[in-house]
Structures are given as C-alpha cells and as structure tokens.
Amino acid sequence: MSIKRMFFLLAIAFGVVILLLGLLVPSLNRTHKFSTSQSNHFRRQIDESDGKLPPPPAGRMDWYRYEEAPPANRLTGGSEIAAGEKISRGMGGYNGSGVAPSAGQPLRSRRVGGRIVSAGKPLSEEAQRLEERRIHSGLLSVTADEIWVIARPETQAVPADEDTPGCGAMLAKLPKGDKEIPLPLKHTDVKGQISGYIATVDVTQQFHNPYDQKIEAVYVFPLPQNAAVNEFIMVIGERKIRGIIRERKEAEEIYRQARRQGYVASLLTQERPNIFTQKVANIEPGKNIDVNIKYFNTLAYVDGWYEFVFPMVVGPRFNPPGYTDGVGAVARGKNGISGQKTEVQYLKPGERSGHDIAVTVDVDAGVKIEEVKCTNHVIKKIFTSPEKLSVKLSSLDSIPNKDFVLRYKVAGKTVKSALVTHHDKRGGFFTLMLYPPESLSYLKRAPMEMIFVLDCSGSMNGKPIAKAKQAVTRALRKLQPNDTFQVIRFSNNASQFGPDPIPATPDNIRKAIRYVENLQGSGGTMMIEGIKAALDFAHDPHRFRLVSFMTDGYIGNEIEILAAIHQRLGASRIFSFGVGSSVNRYLLDRMAKLGKGAVAYIGLDDGAGEVVDLFYERISHPALTDVTIDWGNMQVTDMYPYHIRDLFVGRPVILTGRFKGNSKTTIRVTGKVGDLTQEIAIPVNLDDSAAAHQGIACVWARKKIETLANQAAYDNNPDLPDEIKQVALEYGLMSAYTAFIAVDSSRKTAGDHGITIAVPVPVPDGVRYETTVQN
C-alpha cells in the first residue's frame, strides 16, 4: 500500500470518528453520569426533569456516593444486599439489565466504612461474613471494592437470600423477637354494616414506615369477588384526600409521576375481581399513612343462612408453564422470580409480619336472628335487639391467614325485603332475591351421572385434601341405585377411577372410596386437565350430568378455565366446592355460574359431611328451569344476569337491574319443573323507603361489569373492555380497567421515592408453604 493511499484511508477513518463523536456527545451529555442506555426507568427520569439529573435516591444513598462513609443509623444493608443479589443471581448482568459495567463510567460507589449496618445496628459477625461473601461473589468481574450502579429497578429491590429480610431488603427488629422481618403494613381494620342482604364495608389499611428512609409500600390483598369498591381515601394525619377513579393506565402514570417527584400518593388497582394491589409512595421515616376503602356487596343466602365473608389473604396460585398473566406465589424477598404480572410474597412458616386485623360487623337483619356461627375464628357477639347483632373478632385471633366467615340464620323461610331499590338522578335501580318455590322440595329428582373432580395439587396437600376426600366419600355413599358416577383426580395431569361412568352399586362405591382414600396432594394445578376429563366425554341422555369440582381454586389462569367451561359445558351442570380456609371464591363462583350450578364452601373447621348432606338435599329435588319474569309495572331494563339460571331448593338467585315504575305492582316468576309449569307471585311496593339502599346503584354497576367480564372470557368482542371501563368510570367503581389514585400535591417530600417494600403475607391456614411457594 502506498503512503498516499494510507494517508487517504486514515483521513476517511478520522472523518468517521469525528462524525460519530459529533453524534454521540449530546447523548453522552444527557446520560454520561449514569450510563443508563439500558435503563428506561432512569432515562425517563432524566428526560422528564428537563435533562436535570434527579437527586440520588435515599434508598440507594450508599451506592450513589463517592467517598462518604455511610451514616451509622442508615439502613444500608438492604441496599447492598439487593445489588449483591442481582449479581449473584446472574440475571444477565450486574444490574439485571443485561449489561455489565465497564471501566470509565463515572458513577460509582465504594463500600466504605467497612461495616454493613441493618436496622440502625451493625449486623452480627456471621451476618457480616454472609454479606461480605454475597457481595464479593457478585464482584468477580468488578475491580476490587468498586461497585457500579447503572440504574435501579422500577420494581422492588431484591434481597440476597431467604435468611436476609426481604420485600425491598429493609429490616426491622421486633422489640421482643430476634427475627428480622419487614413491617410496612401495621394493621387492617374492617367495619361491616349489614342491612338485609347488602353489606357496606369499610377497610382501613394502616401503613407505617419504621425505617430511616422513605419507602413505597406494595400490598397485594383480597376482597370479596363481588365487592363494588367505590370509595378510596388516603389519610395523612388528620387530612383526608379522596381518591379519584381513572382509567387504569392513566392512574398508574399519575402515580408513577407523583412517586418520582416525591409526592405522597396511593394507587389501588384490581388484578382479579378478588385480588387488588395497594401502593403507597413516599412514606417518610416514622410516618403513618392510612388508606380507607369502601365497598358494597350482596351476601349469599343458603337454606335460611346468610353468609358474610371477608377474605384476609390471597392463597398461593399455580400458573401453568408459559403463562405470565397470572398471580405468582414467591418467598419473602424473592420478587420477580415467578415471572407473573402480579406476585404475592409469603412469609416462611414461623415468621410473623406483625400485621394484624380487627373485624367488627353490625347486622340489622330486619327479622329475628336465630343462630350465629363463625367456625374458623373466635368472635364476641352482642345482640342489641332480636334483629340486631354486633360481632367482633377476638383480639386473640387477629392473624390474617384465613377467611372471616360469619353465618347467621334468620327466622322465616324468606328474607324480609326480597326487593331492594334505589332512586337517584340516573333513575331507579333494584336487586331482587328470587326464591325457588316451596313445592320443589316435595318432588324427587331424576337419575344422575355424578362426576367428582378432585384437585390433588400441592396446595391441597394436608388438611384441604383430607376434607375434600371426606366430602367425596360422603357423596359417593349418598348415590342412588339408578345413578352412575366417575371420580377424576388432577394435578399436573388428570386420571380417573374408570374409563367410563359406572353404576352406583355398593361394590363400585366401595372400590371408588378406596381409590379416593389413596389420593395424595402434590404437583401443579393443571385444572384444564380436570375440566377436559370431566366434560369431554359423551353424555348419557337418560341422566342429569352433575360435575362436582373439589378444589381450593389456587390458580392464576382463571380466565382460561372459565373459557374452557363455557366451550365444553354441554348438558352438564357444575357444582363447585371450595375446600380450604381461604379459597379462590372468584373462580369457584364463576365456575358454578357458567356451569349453571351452585357453589358451596367447606372450611377446614367445617364438617364436610354436613356441607355434602345439605348439597345432596338440594339436588335431591328437581330445579325450576326455563325461568321467566313478568315485572308488572316496573319497566325493567338492563337486568343482570341476562338469563336467569335454574333455581335449586334452598338456593335463591340475586337479580339486579334498572326500572322506571314507582308504584305497587306484582312480579310474576314462571318456570318449569319437568313438564309442569310453576308460578310465583311477589307483590312489591316501589315507594317503600324501608326497602331502599344507597348502594344498589353500585351493586347493579358491579354486576354489569361482572357479566361483561364473564363474557370477555369467551367472547373476543374488542368493545367489551371499553364497555366495562365506561361503566366503572361512570359509577366510580374499581375494575380491571380502572384504578383509584390519590396524590397529596400540597407537599413534596425530600429526595425521591426511596425503596419499594412488598408486604409479605402468611400462607393460608392449612396450606403448606413448601408445596406452594416458589423459593
């Protein structure tokens, strides 16, 4: 190569370099301090602050500092652990973003001071060694004691291992205990008021920051699956800020901005109709922030008993392989490992979060209350009159690890006010509890094809599967000679007692009971396999096929299951039995509704035999089918559910709709029992103020949302989400597409949003941590 040509090539190369530098310099000016090209989070933060770099976040102060030693009382252990964990877990790079740090990046921090402190106190020598080892293991590719911070994650910080405190990697010591556990949620207070069959419930969650840095608390919690959540208030000291209902994405964006800018804010989102996430941002050290949620719901009424349920904990869900829109169950501090959109962190056996719960319920039944039961909690009850009752959860039973289920029996065979109305500027709303005719209980049923489907997954291991087996055994013994039956079990796959349903002979029943007795709980919950096995075979036209699912419903892919039921149901009827202390009532209720059947719950302290006997009593009589209603002068529109399902003895259905009339009229319900036509007449007075309730409009809107959401499970109509959103916004209700946001704009807290701490919860009573929680 000639010298001239070499110079020519060098000149071109030089030109290219100059060109590249010209392009790169503005970009470097923007991001040079953090090398954030892989961090969308941080880039947004910089951009949104007009190119100015935000102050170093309090929660990561040690990482952003150059030479300063950490102050003695700062909670830094968690921060270091979090970063160390990311290294050791090898999430594709040092910061989990897939990019390793490189020399020359200016932002760096040293582990100075020589000691790691936690909860304001130095860790023990052993813990120090553990921390040293963990951090060092992550520094294999990093120079000596330098640690590079590229960006912090949008989600919670991750602690190192299960021995270190998790949930954002912050620690607090219990005054009398030696276990270190996070305490971002102090207390939940539940106040229920029941009038007739409608409950108004106020739930107050008391968040508290016991640390010396700002935190964001994240709490995934349950509410009843039919709760119409219509009020959300953030309480800061004596100030109360009412939250605003907005489109979910919009609310999430407002929250993100407020959190980033240092404002106290809270956001409530719905993950499932019975699972919600509460986020509270910028809780300053030592400060309390309460969040008050109000909802209405209708109570279940079965065989003369009302049932008020307040769920206290989300059970650990199983998600099928490849599914990401589920609800993950992970050990405390292991956020992100489930790969699911929503994640619940669980405490290990023996751990206690310090979060407790108080429940009071005031009942005004309108008629005499004859009996009260609460099988799984200790309660104190006071009758203020024969119709009025006050119930309080005992302070000795305040660990929130099982559903609070209050049942009370009222005098008479029907409720006092079956029709409850509400009028406002939008018009009239009603709910009607529709009872099956008394005459049904005197008629006998047709032969049945009984299919028992037993969930034998890991979450059922122990007490729940024992209860389920008791129930199936009892049910098998109740079969009549003309019936046929099948027993199907499922966990990771499904198998069955015999190739086809067999006659209910004493010998077959004995063999089936032995088969059931040998079943054990382990493995995943591939419920779809159970659905297929139960519904995908030829129907015997001479028998009424009844499929009984015995499950805790701990799955994250509810929509898939409901869609499968809709597609495969055919002539079958589904009766779902929820077995356990804190079952997925949303799934079980919807399965029964879609399956045109009914639902029953067997708590761990309930007698399985009693529940099954009641169930058999119900199905021992024919249902009222092909039900139609003449509403008289009510001019009813927008009734939900669209179609009235069969009426079984002892099991009323609740209808809700809108109306225009305002006078006395008679509602006439007609249906068929076999070939016979039955009619029920219900006289009503629409002006009766005693039968009015302000929550009825919300109950109606919530029912409409539920109906549309059910439809969305099997209908690809792209307008359904918008329709749900519009109803929710108009009535100020939570839904999958709306959220409550509250921001205190009057004061900006110092620094940015600090560290995110998820609230860990106990696994439900009777559920084994080892077989359900991803660790």
Add this chain to the structure above:
Amino acid sequence: MKEITAIILMSISIIVPVLAQQSEQDITTVQPRVRFAPLYIYLDSGNKSLAAYQFELKAAAGQIKIVGVEGGQHKAFKEAPYYDPAALANDRIIIAAFNTGSELPKGRTRIATIHLQIIGDAEPDYELKLTVAADADAKEIPAKISFEKGERK
C-alpha cells in the same frame, strides 16, 4: 477501493443505530412537563351558617387532571367531599358536601382542596362555579366562591 467500501459500510452500520437511539431520546424529551399542585377553594357565606354546598370546577385553558379531593379547614367540612364520577369523564369535577351538625362555619372558609396534576408549562385558567350553597334548613343562601393557587414557584 475495497478498503473504502469497507470503511463506508462500517460507518453506516455504526451511525444508523446511533441515530436511531438519538431519535428515540428526542421523542422522550418532547414529553410535556408534569407537575402537581393544590388549588384551595374558599366560600364566603357572609353572616349565614354554611351547611351544604356544590360547585363545579374545570380548566378553561391549560391541561389539568384532578388527582385528589380534600376537605376544608372547618371541622364541619373536614371530611373529603364527594365528587360526581360521571362528570369527571367530561374534564370537569362537581363536588358537594353537607353537614347536619350545629357547628357550622360563617364568613370566608376553605371548603376544599383540589389536588391537581398540571401538564405542560402553560398556566391553567380555572373556571369555578358555585351551584348552590345552603343553610341548615336546606335554604339556598347567597355566597361567593373563590380559589387560591397553591403551587410554589
């Protein structure tokens, strides 16, 4: 010649992603500024006791989002007032509160604080309209409504 072609190709392969990244950053930087600020609402009922009110607020100019509604200074109106969610869909808020107690405010009192998200640099113009103010007998009373911006400059 081969070397020149190689250099040009290499330059293109480097420049294109850099330009793409640059344009992505330009898109993100054009997002409007977002800030939060309170708006204090006052009502002057003169010498009459104020037992109930309803007002309507919207931004005549500028872009705002209501992100919280807080109660007033007098204990009769301390609770967070209610808003009409249906009205909110039309970029306005209708707020109402009442108190049936005997201790009611007179004169000028802060009845509510509206927490806002303000989008963009433009200063919003607010349109505030008192729908009704009433006394303990549910009789309409003359009253004057006003607001004060709480944003720190």
